[in-house]
Amino acid sequence: xxxxxxxxxxxxxxxxxxxxxxxxxxxxxxxxxxxxxxxxxxxxxxxxxxxxxxxxxxxxxxxxxxxxxxxxxxxxxxxxxxxxxxxxxxxxxxxxxxxxxxxxxxxxxxxxxxxxxxxxxxxxxxxxxxxxxxxxxxxxxxxxxxxxxxxxxxxxxxxxxxxxxxxxxxxxxxxxxxxxxxxxxxxxxxxxxxxxxxxxxxxxxxxxxxxxxxxxxxxxxxxxxxxxxxxxxxxxxxxxxxxxxxxxxxxxxxxxxxxxxxxxxxxxxxxxxxxxxxxxxxxxxxxxxxxxxxxxxxxxxxxxxxxxxxxxxxxxxxxxxxxxxxxxxxxxxxxxxxxxxxxxxxxxxxxxxxxxxxxxxxxxxxxxxxxxxxxxxxxxxxxxxxxxxxxxxxxxxxxxxxxxxxxxxxxxxxxxxxxxxxxxxxxxxxxxxxxxxxxxxxxxxxxxxxxxxxxxxxxxxxxxxxxxxxxxxxxxxxxxx
Amino acid sequence: xxxxxxxxxxxxxxxxxxxxxxxxxxxxxxxxxxxxxxxxxxxxxxxxxxxxxxxxxxxxxxxxxxxxxxxxxxxxxxxxxxxxxxxxxxxxxxxxxxxxxxxxxxxxxxxxxxxxxxxxxxxxxxxxxxxxxxxxxxxxxxxxxxxxxxxxxxxxxxxxxxxxxxxxxxxxxxxxxxxxxxxxxxxxxxxxxxxxxxxxxxxxxxxxxxxxxxxxxxxxxxxxxxxxxxxxxxxxxxxxxxxxxxxxxxxxxxxxxxxxxxxxxxxxxxxxxxxxxxxxxxxxxxxxxxxxxxxxxxxxxxxxxxxxxxxxxxxxxxxxxxxxxxxxxxxxxxxxxxxxxxxxxxxxxxxxxxxxxxxxxxxxxxxxxxxxxxxxxxxxxxxxxxxxxxxxxxxxxxxxxxxxxxxxxxxxxxxxxxxxxxxxxxxxxxxxxxxxxxxxxxxxxxxxxxxxxxxxxxxxxxxxxxxxxxxxxxxxxxxxx
Numbered sequence: 001x002x003x004x005x006x007x008x009x010x011x012x013x014x015x016x017x018x019x020x021x022x023x024x025x026x027x028x029x030x031x032x033x034x035x036x037x038x039x040x041x042x043x044x045x046x047x048x049x050x051x052x053x054x055x056x057x058x059x060x061x062x063x064x065x066x067x068x069x070x071x072x073x074x075x076x077x078x079x080x081x082x083x084x085x086x087x088x089x090x091x092x093x094x095x096x097x098x099x100x101x102x103x104x105x106x107x108x109x110x111x112x113x114x115x116x117x118x119x120x121x122x123x124x125x126x127x128x129x130x131x132x133x134x135x136x137x138x139x140x141x142x143x144x145x146x147x148x149x150x151x152x153x154x155x156x157x158x159x160x161x162x163x164x165x166x167x168x169x170x171x172x173x174x175x176x177x178x179x180x181x182x183x184x185x186x187x188x189x190x191x192x193x194x195x196x197x198x199x200x201x202x203x204x205x206x207x208x209x210x211x212x213x214x215x216x217x218x219x220x221x222x223x224x225x226x227x228x229x230x231x232x233x234x235x236x237x238x239x240x241x242x243x244x245x246x247x248x249x250x251x252x253x254x255x256x257x258x259x260x261x262x263x264x265x266x267x268x269x270x271x272x273x274x275x276x277x278x279x280x281x282x283x284x285x286x287x288x289x290x291x292x293x294x295x296x297x298x299x300x301x302x303x304x305x306x307x308x309x310x311x312x313x314x315x316x317x318x319x320x321x322x323x324x325x326x327x328x329x330x331x332x333x334x335x336x337x338x339x340x341x342x343x344x345x346x347x348x349x350x351x352x353x354x355x356x357x358x359x360x361x362x363x364x365x366x367x368x369x370x371x372x373x374x375x376x377x378x379x380x381x382x383x384x385x386x387x388x389x390x391x392x393x394x395x396x397x398x399x400x401x402x403x404x405x406x407x408x409x410x411x412x413x414x415x416x417x418x419x420x421x422x423x424x425x426x427x428x429x430x431x432x433x434x435x436x437x438x439x440x441x442x443x444x445x446x447x448x449x450x451x452x453x454x455x456x457x458x459x460x461x462x463x464x465x466x467x468x469x470x471x472x473x474x475x476x477x478x479x480x481x
Numbered sequence: 482x483x484x485x486x487x488x489x490x491x492x493x494x495x496x497x498x499x500x501x502x503x504x505x506x507x508x509x510x511x512x513x514x515x516x517x518x519x520x521x522x523x524x525x526x527x528x529x530x531x532x533x534x535x536x537x538x539x540x541x542x543x544x545x546x547x548x549x550x551x552x553x554x555x556x557x558x559x560x561x562x563x564x565x566x567x568x569x570x571x572x573x574x575x576x577x578x579x580x581x582x583x584x585x586x587x588x589x590x591x592x593x594x595x596x597x598x599x600x601x602x603x604x605x606x607x608x609x610x611x612x613x614x615x616x617x618x619x620x621x622x623x624x625x626x627x628x629x630x631x632x633x634x635x636x637x638x639x640x641x642x643x644x645x646x647x648x649x650x651x652x653x654x655x656x657x658x659x660x661x662x663x664x665x666x667x668x669x670x671x672x673x674x675x676x677x678x679x680x681x682x683x684x685x686x687x688x689x690x691x692x693x694x695x696x697x698x699x700x701x702x703x704x705x706x707x708x709x710x711x712x713x714x715x716x717x718x719x720x721x722x723x724x725x726x727x728x729x730x731x732x733x734x735x736x737x738x739x740x741x742x743x744x745x746x747x748x749x750x751x752x753x754x755x756x757x758x759x760x761x762x763x764x765x766x767x768x769x770x771x772x773x774x775x776x777x778x779x780x781x782x783x784x785x786x787x788x789x790x791x792x793x794x795x796x797x798x799x800x801x802x803x804x805x806x807x808x809x810x811x812x813x814x815x816x817x818x819x820x821x822x823x824x825x826x827x828x829x830x831x832x833x834x835x836x837x838x839x840x841x842x843x844x845x846x847x848x849x850x851x852x853x854x855x856x857x858x859x860x861x862x863x864x865x866x867x868x869x870x871x872x873x874x875x876x877x878x879x880x881x882x883x884x885x886x887x888x889x890x891x892x893x894x895x896x897x898x899x900x901x902x903x904x905x906x907x908x909x910x911x912x913x914x915x916x917x918x919x920x921x922x923x924x925x926x927x928x929x930x931x932x933x934x935x936x937x938x939x940x941x942x943x944x945x946x947x948x949x950x951x952x953x954x955x956x957x958x959x960x961x962x
Contacts, residue, residue: 030549031556031598032586040544040614047545063521064528068511069550069588069619069635070572075512088579091551093588095573096634097623105513107550107574107588118509118518127811133521138550138619142578153577154550330608 003338008275013219020269021148024278024343027265034146034153038262041343042149044286045265046156050136052188052284053158053260056180062132062160067114069138070105075113078238082112085205089141091153107140112206112231112257115161116239123163123253125244130173131163149266150223150481157261163241163253167232170254171209174230177258178211181226189264190281190394191215191271192402193225194427194476196452201436204257208232214451214476216402217270220424222451222478225267228258266481271398272367278344279366281394282387289323289383290345294333294352302353309356309376313349316379321387341366346390347383367393402427408474412465415477419446424479427451431471433464442466442477451476484819489756494700501750502629505759505824508746515627515634519743522824523630525767526746527637531617533669533765534639534741537661543613543641548595550619551586556594559719563593566686570622572634588621593687593712593738596642597720604644604734606725611654612644630747631704631962638742644722644734648713651735652690655711658739659692662707670745671762671875672696672752673883674706675908675957677933682917685738689713695932695957697883698751701905703932703959706748709739747962752879753848759825760847762875763868770804770864771826775814775833783834790837790857794830797860802868822847827871828864848874883908889955893946896958900927905960908932912952914945923947923958932957 006023007015021027026042029035038046054064070093077083091107094100108114119131136158143151160177164170178195185191193213203210207229215225235241236252245251272279282288293310295302310325317323326336333350340348350362350371361379364371367390374382405426409415418425432438432450442465443449453475464471487504488496502508507523510516519527535545551574558564572588575581589595600612617639624632641658645651659676666672674694684691688710696706716722717733726732753760763769774791776783791806798804807817814831821829831843831852842860845852848871855863886907890896899906913919913931923946924930934956945952 028599028602031553031595032549032551035549035551037549037599038547040546043546044544046547063525065521065524066519066527066637068513068516068518069621070513070516072513090576090578091574091586092576093572094575095571095585097571097625098569104576105572114512117512121509140550144578156547 003335006275006277006342009218009273016273016275017270018148020273020277020342026269027148029148032153034143036148036152036154038156041286042265045268045280045284046262048284048286049184049188049264050158052184053180056184057134057158057160060132060176060180062134062162064136065133066135066137067111067118069108071108071111071114073104073106075117076106078113079206079234081234082206086110086141089143091140091142108137109139109141110257110259111135111137111139111159111161112235112255113239116235116241116255119161119163119241119253119255120239123241123243126165126246129163129165129243129253130169132160133162134158134160147266149262149269155262157259160256160258162256163236164255165243165245165251165253167254170230170232170256174209174211174228174256174258177256178213178226178228181213181228181258181260184260185213185215185225185264185267186395188281188283189268189271190283190391190398191225191267192395192399194452194454196454196476198227198452199434199439199450199475201439202450204229206231206234208234212452214478215267215271216398216405216427216478217267217481218273218401219270220405220426222427222476222480223263223267223270224451224480225264226258226260229256231255231257272394273344276338276369277342279394280344280346282346282391285344285346286322287324287343287345288321288387289317289347289349290340291323291325291349291351292333292336292340293325293327294350296353297329305356306351306353309351312376313351313361313379317383320380320384337364341369347386349383365390367397410462410465415442415465416446419448419477419479426478428477429474430465430477431462432473432475433467433469433471434473435467438464438466447479448477449480451478451480484816487756487758487823490699490754497754497756498751499629501754501758501823507750508629510629513634515624517629517633517635519637522767523746526749526761526765527743529765529767530665530669530745531639533665534661537665538615538639538641541613541657541661543615543643546614546616547618548592548599548616550589552589552592552595554585554587556598557587559594560687560715562715563687567591567622570624572621572623589618590620590622591738591740592616592618592620592640592642593716593736594720597716597722597736600642600644600722600734600736601720604722604724607646607727610644610646610724610734611650614643615639615641628747630743630750636743638740641737641739643737644717645736646724646726646732646734648735651711651713651737655690655692655709655737655739658737659694659707659709662694662709662739662741665741666694666696666706666745666748667876669762669764670749670752671764671872671879672706672748673876673880675933675935677935677957679708679933680915680920680931680956682920683931685710687712687715689715693933695959696748696752697879697886697908697959698748698962699754699882700751701886701907703908703957703961704744704748704751705932705961706745707739707741710737712736712738753875754825757819757850758823760875761825761827763827763872766825766827767803768805768824768826769802769868770798770828770830771821772804772806772830772832773814773817773821774806774808775831777834778810786837787832787834790832793857794832794842794860798864801861801865818845828867830864846871848878891943891946896923896946897927900929900960907959909958910955911946911958912943913954913956914948914950914952915954916945916948919945919947928960929958930961932959932961
């Protein structure tokens with residue numbers, strides 16, 4: 001039984017993506033259009049990501065809570081920009097318990113409004129501030145072009161919601177949480193990101209300022225991997241979230257919100273994967289080490305010896321790494337190697353009769369596909385070190401790829417040429433005057449959008465790539481998911 | 482500022498319950514009728530319960546996954562009993578993305594149907610079995626008489642769904658998971674439960690057999706705290722979940738489902754609470770120890786010394802117990818004592834100037850409200866032991882209360898008398914012939930329902946409490962939540 005190959009990424013990246021997601025059993029399309037089923041392997045990856053985020057949220061003083069799925073339609077309409085942004089994407093419940101409802105209920109697309117309503121009940125005085133809350137939840141946005149993990153009608157995420165006494169504190173909070181996203185993306189998911197501010201037209205519907213982390217996928221497109229918003233007093237005014245300050249004066253709060261979603265799984269797949277399939281960063285991989293024992297079919301003595309060694313490997317490594325064994329006799333060793341490469345397990349341990357004789361094992365690393373032979377006595381030391389090394393290598397390789405595919409341009413003709421065609425050639429750093437008009441024209445003419453205005457800027461100002469007027473800052477332009 | 486007392490339980494149990502839930506900041510009513518907001522303190526309790534369940538599910542080979550919130554209405558209709566049971570409780574989405582939908586979508590009340598549909602795609606051969614899956618999710622059932630945690634329109638739960646090759650394996654699984662619920666209820670939540678089988682009229686809509694754990698609340702009513710269902714081949718036939726057996730014959734699978742929900746938080750409140758408020762079992766309490774430092778107002782020297790000792794206590798206990806400090810100067814010590822009693826923290830450490838002098842602290846246990854004075858050197862040893870002791874005492878106290886309020890009856894006149902009035906006098910163990918008619922008559926005449934047919938039965942048969950005919954088994958009858 002030969003192992004069926006994936007469509008190569010260079011031939012059709014999108015087909016490759018769908019094949020990997022489904023064949024690695026990360027997710028499946030559900031019978032409802034645009035919805036997904038997250039399968040155990042994909043969900044375990046999500047759980048590992050959740051743990052890393054949740055740990056950091058709690059360490060910075062946030063507490064988890066849970067707010068209702070259903071939001072009265074009138075709530076969404078209270079913040080003018082918010083309803084404009086979200087109204088085309090709403091799922092609406094009109095019947096409950098067999099009766100038509102007096103007021104339709106919206107299935108939450110995000111929870112600023114209902115949480116704003118509760119904040120109003122809970123916050124009375126400056127002593128109640130800040131309120132630092134996070135929610136793990138499902139949300140629904142009616143997507144027209146669904147893609148597994150990237151854009152699904154329902155997705156899982158966390159949404160943080162905080163209220164503060166001052167603008168400074170809200171700003172500080174929004175940036176603190178963006179930095180947590182940078183940390184998790186880079187140090188856990190091994191995805192290099194560019195942190196920056198969203199343009200006015202790309203910001204969250206209802207925010208004062210939106211911050212984002214942007215990553216480059218294997219097809220050189222951009223993907224927004226997490227956002228954090230300083231909502232100013234917009235929601236506080238719409239929902240009357242007020243507090244009495246130390247002078248007994250009534251003040252509006254300043255609020256923030258920030259979210260990261262199951263989309264990050266899409267980012268992991270598209271950042272690290274190759275033509276053999278997934279490559280999972282060791283720190284998040286549900287299985288870090290797969291042991292594939294080998295013996296000649298029917299040779300019970302050989303089988304017993306090999307499996308005895310496998311038990312020893314489990315004892316040595318089982319406590320420190322997430323390890324599984326694939327001893328299925330109905331598949332050849334080659335087929336099993338391919339299967340676990342497709343599933344992106346960082347390290348494979350091969351052990352057969354020859355290895356037993358020499359008291360050795362073969363370690364195959366997924367990222368470079370190199371194999372080394374080591375003594376079984378070295379397992380406890382070498383395997384964790386190899387996982388660390390793979391984690392670092394994945395990050396550095398992705399960063400190199402992004403940097404090699406990022407260009408600084410000042411000439412619009414060259415910009416247009418760079419953005420030509422269906423695919424993407426990468427990121428362009430260019431000065432931009434900040435006007436909505438230039439941004440819209442560029443998008444119309446090239447399909448490239450401003451991904452962010454990076455925090456890291458060159459020392460000197462320049463001229464807008466589109467209109468040539470003075471521009472204080474550069475933006476990252478790219479075709480995006 | 483004096484501390485406002487709760488309505489005593491003996492006066493109005495239901496008012497007491499609502500006051501405790503809201504004043505202890507476990508939950509709040511949401512602006513949508515029948516929905517709740519789970520506040521951080523209540524959610525932390527849920528997270529601790531989740532951890533204990535999840536750990537046991539994983540240890541027994543189950544994997545988490547996630548299935549869509551929306552289910553096509555036609556799916557719910559495929560299993561005849563299932564649609565009958567659930568159709569009055571459905572919330573229906575009729576519009577999405579601004580358009581009316583061709584087929585209405587149901588917001589999941591439970592996920593047997595959509596998971597059944599996916600099982601059909603995934604299961605081909607006996608090698609694929611068993612499939613052991615669990616989902617953490619929100620579900621919606623249109624409740625007419627909502628109560629926080631007990632019956633809300635939306636609630637959080639886990640729902641396990643498994644598929645097996647044989648009836649025996651499915652039965653074994655259903656019982657295995659019920660036993661996990663027994664374990665978690667008794668050993669983590671300190672709630673004694675009676676495990677047994679549901680009657681035909683009380684079983685899950687679509688199940689072959691339903692198993693349940695039933696607990697007695699402080700007002701002597703019963704509460705169903707977790708259920709596990711052997712679904713037989715009902716859903717397998719409705720959704721064509723089939724596999725090829727070893728002889729290459731197509732067979733229908735046997736499936737199970739099992740769930741425990743945020744209702745358990747209601748059970749914890751109503752089992753252990755007293756007129757001072759919540760009493761949380763130490764193993765699940767978000768805060769196990771609250772330190773209340775005391776000094777004379779304005780005495781900075783005293784304050785510094787007391788807070789220094791508090792730091793030492795944190796160092797000694799902070800790693801092993803979940804500890805917080807309430808050093809708020811705007812509240813008197815007495816007010817703070819009352820507040821943390823209301824919130825059910827198992828152990829309070831009081832430390833003031835006199836205690837500093839004597840190198841001691843006062844430990845106040847929440848369950849018995851006893852105080853003991855111990856040397857500060859004994860903290861590391863005594864506090865964890867005290868928490869264990871409280872955990873045991875809560876369980877034993879609740880068990881004693883239940884046993885004292887459980888009576889065995891064989892005379893229907895006495896049964897009716899026992900069940901008279903609005904309130905509840907407890908559980909009745911009585912022989913029942915098993916007929917739907919007797920059960921329905923008893924319910925009609927006394928408002929008592931069969932809670933379960935306990936696994937533990939007397940050796941000899943008896944006569945049905947209603948019709949006097951031969952009865953093989955006893956049932957537990959009670960007024961229930």
